[in-house]
Amino acid sequence: MTQWLDADEDRAWRAVRRLLTVLPSRLARDLNQLELSSADYEVLSTLSEKPGRRWGLKDFADKMQWSRSRLSHHAARMESRGLIEREPDPADARGSIYHLTDQGFKLLAQAAPGHLDSVRARFIDHLSPEELAVLEQVARRIADLPD
Numbered sequence: 001m002t003q004w005l006d007a008d009e010d011r012a013w014r015a016v017r018r019l020l021t022v023l024p025s026r027l028a029r030d031l032n033q034l035e036l037s038s039a040d041y042e043v044l045s046t047l048s049e050k051p052g053r054r055w056g057l058k059d060f061a062d063k064m065q066w067s068r069s070r071l072s073h074h075a076a077r078m079e080s081r082g083l084i085e086r087e088p089d090p091a092d093a094r095g096s097i098y099h100l101t102d103q104g105f106k107l108l109a110q111a112a113p114g115h116l117d118s119v120r121a122r123f124i125d126h127l128s129p130e131e132l133a134v135l136e137q138v139a140r141r142i143a144d145l146p147d
Contacts, residue, residue, distance in 0.1 A: 023122060030118035034111040039074055041115060044083065044100060044108040053100035056089050060098055072096070083107060 005013060028038040036044075046063060047053050055063075061071045075098055078084045083104035089095035100108075127135065140147060 026122050027115075027118055030122075031111070031115060034114050036107070036111050040078060040083070041108075041111065043071075043074065043078060044104055045112075047084065047098060047100035048105060048108055053105065055098050056092065057095040057098065058092060068095075078104070 024038065031038055031041050042064060046060070047055055057068055057071065061068045064071060066074075075084055075086060075096075079086055082101060085099045085101055086096040087099070089097050124132070137147075139145075
């Protein structure tokens, strides 16, 4: 039997749904002014976190919560712009190793301050330290991240 949302739950859920629409849209608009899409920034910043700025397709796609196909197609577009390189993965005949190029890292370094300003203005600055801590705790629980 379906348990319908009560008025408080419904209001909270609708507010979260709206946040999940509005915040990414606004951040994407700000990134576009830096000549990057949200997906581009996610790929660049995720690769930059790895030693040697290299990551295998399967694990990289898992981290991004993308299909291998989606990551492969997006990576091909970024590769044509000189932002990343792909090479065969010796451990996975169907896979590739993705590498953030110096050009890609330079673009990320140029875009990061503007993106962080956007994140701060559109998200962080709207929360008290206590609210931020609670939001982090809730987000970690919902996203199945370790404490």
